[in-house]
Amino acid sequence: MYIYPKIEENLLTNLSIKNFALIEDVSLQLQNDFTIITGETGAGKSILLGALSLIIGKRADITAVRNPEKKCVVEGLFKVSAYQLEAFFTKNDLDYEPDTIIRREILPSGKSRAFVNDTPVTLQKLSLLGNQLIDIHSQHETLSLGEVNYQFKVIDALANHKDNLIQFKEKLSVYKSLVHELEALKESQREAKAAYDYNLFLVTELREVDLKPGIQEDLEEKFKTLNNVEELKENLSASSFHLEQEEVGVLAVLREVKNNLSRLENFSESYKELYERVQSSLLELEDVSEEVARLESKMEDDPEELSLVNEKLQQLYNLQRKHDLESVEDLLALRNELEEKVSSSENAEEELKDLENKIEAAKKEALAIAQALYKARKKEIPNFIKMMEAILAQIGMPDAKLNIEILPQQEFNVHGIDKMNWLLAANKGGNFKEIKKAASGGELSRITLAVKSILAVYGKLPTIIFDEIDTGVSGDVAQKMGDIMLGMSAEMQVIAITHLPQIAAKGKQHLKVYKETQKNITTTNIEQLDAERRIMEIAEMLGGKEKSSSAIAHAKQLLN
Known part of the structure; x- marks a missing residue:
């Protein structure tokens, strides 16, 4: 037992x-x-x-x-x-x-x-x-014996390496994610390479223009000034004349008003306040007059500068139309985006190598755990076979022999690197076959019970x-x-x-x-059922509803 x-x-x-x-x-x-x-x-x-x-x-x-x-x-x-x-x-x-x-x-x-x-x-x-x-074993579960996932579940329960399984799945997920990232990078670089020359041309074109925030507004203001020099000079000159004209200019008249009020300021605070206000206005207008004179002196007709400013503006306008953008800021964002694409193409080999190194490291980590899983399973299999054959002998399959093949593979799977197959020789001298093909329905039920009895203990259900x-x-x-x-x-x-x-x-x-x-x-x-009714139930199971005396006696014997 x-x-x-x-x-x-x-x-x-x-x-x-x-x-x-x-x-x-x-x-x-x-x-x-x-x-x-x-x-x-x-x-x-x-x-x-x-x-x-x-x-x-x-x-x-x-x-x-x-x-x-x-x-x-x-x-x-x-x-x-x-x-x-x-x-x-x-x-x-x-x-x-x-x-x-x-x-x-x-x-x-x-x-x-x-x-x-x-x-x-x-x-x-x-x-x-x-x-x-709760673990419910339904009738169809006997078919699970031939399923790889079920077979791994049984051996892993005996090997008691749940933590390693969790770690392997985490490492495998990282590895697969990096592999997927590498495929995406290669695809992206293929596309980037195809567009590299065109992107480089666009970046060069944008770099040739002095793109910086506010430049368009500055150029437009400069263009407006240079394009209207005569009108500006004429109005500045007239303004200066009216301000500085001797005897009748605004400043001359205001200075006379100031002198007049200076004689009254000591009479009352009201006169003093008027004097100070005129004094303040005079100072402000003198400053305005100097600024008008300065602007007038600087105002020169410069066709070459006007042409240069216009050329720069047209470059900006053309680029905006070309790329369907509305501002210099949009052009700057486009330039940065294109520079990233060009840089990605130029640094493709380095980026690929870095990601490949990460993949190799992740693969080594996953492989180390997978190999530990393989060794633990291989070590536990003989013990499992011994227990299984002992239980099967108890339940009418004394000649049944179980063989579990487990081999490491080159590629990862959800269980590690192992390939597993359960083989059964149900009768003495029989050949080993896949368990679901080698056993009858009744034998599958007994094998399933044997597996469940072991799994329930090691799985602590x-x-x-x-x-x-x-x-x-x-x-x-x-x-x-x-x-x-x-x-x-x-x-x-x-x-x-x-x-x-x-x-x-x-x-x-x-x-x-x-x-x-x-x-x-x-x-x-x-x-x-109490004891008496239980006898009747088992007797009915033995001999039908008539419950013969022999069936009742047999039921009592079974219960005892």
Whole structure:
């Protein structure tokens, strides 16, 4: 018998289902050992799995609601104190409770809601939590044995290198991102190279013009001045004449007014204020007169300067029209952009080399972790094969041999650098074939149970649910499969939906699913069987509804 190492207790203690499928209102108390669920075909055993799937994050189906005018509610109580989930609750802004309640509701409108300890959560968060609380093994999962991802999951659980897997995925993501960046850079440089000559011509053309903020306004003002010299000189000269004309000029008259008021300033403050105002005006006009004279003296007709300024302005206007821009600032922005493109082309080799060096470094980091993963898996495989063959021998496959090929590859994949393949020789002297091709349906069920029994221990799953994993087996093999599940239940909560009396008799708790019809309405109910009713249920599983004395005796024998 395979020995299951001790793990912490975590379990689903209560399950309440209301208005779901054929269930109107059911409340179950589940034990922390081996629970059996039986019932006739079509009684509704799969409904239980459907309800459980809701509280671990599966998508809801409005058609599963029994009465569309009422909401459907599925609620589970989980003991999680020993499962180190505090960090998960904190990270996801959830209230941590040792007795955690997960509730799922489907409203009449079709809207689905999920709650953890009365806090609303998304399905994604619920799924992350649910996957750490329950592992549901459905009948179709036997097909997973042939899937590469499943095979890696099993070996990685035994190798216990979760942190390395996380680090590898992070390093691989960095490596792939850099490779993608390199491809984009090469494409960009190909395009830049094709446009290099044209861009260089445009940059040179823009560099030849003295582009700086405000230059256009300065040139336009200078052009206006040079283009109107005669008019400016004429008006400046006339202004100077009227200001400075002897005896009758503005300044001469104002000086006379000033002299007159100077004789009155001592008579009162009013006269003094008038005098000071005239004095101030005189000073201002004298300054104006000097500025007019200065501007007039500078004013010269300069056709060459006018032509040069006009030429510069036309260059600016032409560039703006050419590039459909409105200002010198826009031209400056265009010049900077083109200079970057030209620089990118001119420094292409250096930039490519720098990125290639980064890629090589990232590849080395990812490869180092991938190689460590490969070595850990290769080391653990013989131990896994030994455990598998020992369990298979117990459940009717004594000659089955398992071979796991694992080889390092040149390219990375999501698991590292390994290629893995599980091969099985089901019978003595048989050839090794891919496991999904080498085993029958019943053998696949037994192999899956063996894998699950090991994975549940190393993966430390709190609750494992088997949905008719005994399909395709009977008799002594079924009894031994029951022993395997019973052994697992000594250290973890195991729930098995079964149609075999040999397995049903192994359970510590026995639930029966049945349908009844009242007033033309069919309802699925679930009851916990006491010792006497359990004998009758197993006898019925053995011999049919008549329950012969021999079937009852056989049922008692199985239970004992």
